[in-house]
Amino acid sequence: MDPAVEPAREPATDPGLNTAVERYYDITLDLYEELWGEHVHHGFWDEGQSPALDGADRHAATDRLVRELVEHAAVPAGSRILDVGCGIGGPALQLAGPLGCTVEGVTLSARQAARANEKARAAGLDHRARFHQQDALSTGHPDAAFDVVWAMESLMHLPDRPAFFAEAHRLLRPGGTLAVATWAVRDGALDADERALVRQILQHQVMPDFSSLEEHEGLARAAGFTDVAVADWSAAVANSWDPAFARIPQIDRGPAAMRDLARTRGVDVLGFFHAGPLMKKGFDTGVITYGALRAVKPRP
Numbered sequence: 001m002d003p004a005v006e007p008a009r010e011p012a013t014d015p016g017l018n019t020a021v022e023r024y025y026d027i028t029l030d031l032y033e034e035l036w037g038e039h040v041h042h043g044f045w046d047e048g049q050s051p052a053l054d055g056a057d058r059h060a061a062t063d064r065l066v067r068e069l070v071e072h073a074a075v076p077a078g079s080r081i082l083d084v085g086c087g088i089g090g091p092a093l094q095l096a097g098p099l100g101c102t103v104e105g106v107t108l109s110a111r112q113a114a115r116a117n118e119k120a121r122a123a124g125l126d127h128r129a130r131f132h133q134q135d136a137l138s139t140g141h142p143d144a145a146f147d148v149v150w151a152m153e154s155l156m157h158l159p160d161r162p163a164f165f166a167e168a169h170r171l172l173r174p175g176g177t178l179a180v181a182t183w184a185v186r187d188g189a190l191d192a193d194e195r196a197l198v199r200q201i202l203q204h205q206v207m208p209d210f211s212s213l214e215e216h217e218g219l220a221r222a223a224g225f226t227d228v229a230v231a232d233w234s235a236a237v238a239n240s241w242d243p244a245f246a247r248i249p250q251i252d253r254g255p256a257a258m259r260d261l262a263r264t265r266g267v268d269v270l271g272f273f274h275a276g277p278l279m280k281k282g283f284d285t286g287v288i289t290y291g292a293l294r295a296v297k298p299r300p
Helices: 015-036 055-073 090-096 110-122 161-171 192-205 213-222 234-241 255-265 267-285
Strands: 080-084 102-107 129-133 146-152 172-185 226-232 288-296
Touching (some): 055 090, 055 172, 146 161, 172 213, 192 267, 267 288
Parallel strands (some): 102 129
C-alpha cells in the first residue's frame, strides 16, 4: 500500500450506547406521541412569536421545522432520501407526501420503526416511505444510493460523527445533498457550571456529547462536502422548551406517579421529565444552540 494513502477507517461504534438509545426511545414512544404528536423534534417560530397552548400551533411549528430544513437544503421534489433517525416517521411522511419523495427511514428503536410503518400505511404512503431498525452507520445500502441524506435531530446520539459524515458522503450520488438539523453546544470553552449543565442534559437524553455548529461545518468539509451552509436556528426553536409547548408537566402527577412509571418502565424513563427544564436553561443561557447544515457531494 502506498504509505501516503490512509486505509479507510472503521466507524467507532458503541453497542452499549446504541442499546441505551434504543431502550430510551422504546420506553418513551407513547409519551412523545401523546404529548408531541407526529414529530419528535423542535418547533420553529418567527422572532417574537410564542407557542400557543392549542395543538394546532404545536403541529404547525413542528411541521414548519421540516419545511425550513427542506428549504435550507433545497431538497428536490421526488428525491430518494435516507432518513437517519426517523423517529415515528413524522418528517419522512411530510417528505413522501407533499414532496413526493421516496424515503427509507432508519432508527435504533424497533418500536419506532414499527409505529412509523403503521403511520405510513394509515396515510397511504407505505409505497414511498419504509422504516427499519438499523444502525445508521451500517445500513448496507450501496454507494451513491440516495439523492438526499436527511438527519433531523439524530446526530447527537452518534458517538462517531466523522464516520457519519463519511458514510453520508458515500451514500449520496454526486450532486446529492446532506440535510441536517441538530442540537449543538456553544463554540469555545465553557465554565464549570455550563459544563455541569451539559453533562446533565447528555445523561438524561442518552447522548455521548455535543458538537458546536462550527465543528459540524468542519466535519462536513473534512468528509469532502462542498457548498456547506450552516444556519443558527437557536432563537427560532428555543420556544420548544417553553412549558406551554413541551407539556411535560401535564403528565407529572407527583412523586407517586413517577415512582410507578419508573417501576413499570425502568428508571431511564425519568430522563424524559428532567429534559425540559434543563434544555430551557441551556437555551436561555446560550450554552445549548441549534442549527441546520446543508452540504453537497461534489460531482466528478
